[in-house]
Amino acid sequence: MLNFENTKLRRMVVHQVGNRGKMEGVKYSKTAHTIKDDYVRDLLMMYFTKPFDGNIMYQFRHDADLNLNEVYTYVRKIFEDHNDLYDQSVNIANHLYEKSNHPKIKKGELYIVEFAGCQVDDEICNAVGIFKSENKDKFLKVYQKDDDFEIDFEDGINIHKLDKGCIIFDTERETGCKVVTVDKLNPTGEAAFWKDEFLHLQPIPDDYYLTRNYMEIVKEFSKLHFNPENDVEEFTKDRREQIDFNSKAARYFEEKENFDLDDFASEVIGEPEVVEEFKAFKEGFEDDFKVPELAQSFSLNEDAKKEVSKKFRSVLKLDRNFHLYVHGGSELLEKGYDEKRKMNYYKIFFNEEN
Structure with a gap:
């Protein structure tokens, strides 16, 4: 849980970072700034913090040694000495420039910001934010001139549209800090460089992360195993089997407080060969998405359950x-074929209509 209600914006540095592939370079500001205007500071706080919900937490990583992670090292030095903010902001800007090679990465302003009094779960700590604005919106400006009104426009930054950003909290330094990140423009694809290449982050496998990933794995496995869009000659399972599977899985996640892989396999899947197929699918998911091996037992997170549960509806x-939305009771569906109309049909049995 994140809470920025009592957070203070101490100081910030702004640089401009271009695309290295286009040789746009880096333009540095001369010093760190303290924002004295309360209204401007409040707008900046909204711009910098509102996009983060804190559900998925990350930590810095490095294959050889955490201290070789550039951003982690630069930010840690800021935590150790606040007077080092400007020098380390230059290092961060240079590192971002070195990673900005993809032709679709845009030139933009880079903000390195010091925060005080952030709440992360039950802990109050300081933080460093790294944000980048790449796009400008056009804003109309209406103003009075003499006895008339004039209309003009200006290019500016929409404070409700943070392009890229992360907030690094000064907690758990020895394991890579706690980090939240956002990339509204390119959550995947060419700009994965922000999370993977520039920051070099990995998810913290907490209960929220585990719950969400297992529910996604179950949902995708259901599609693959039962896939009604498969070739008719290869697909022989009745769609009702998938509805039953989805209903059992949804009920398991809804009613249980803890997840256990063997327990889930026994209660929801049942057939030993399908259990092995599911476990192999889980391993493939971990490999494809570069997810560390998921724990096989943990406490289910209520927030993650609410977010993903809708996806278990069978349609x-x-x-x-x-579109027929089926929440369970597939035995009350009867599928047939009308020879006269040459069409498939479903017969639905129910007690009352609401």
């Missing part, structure tokens, strides 16, 4: 005319 899409 029967019948041509372009009907």
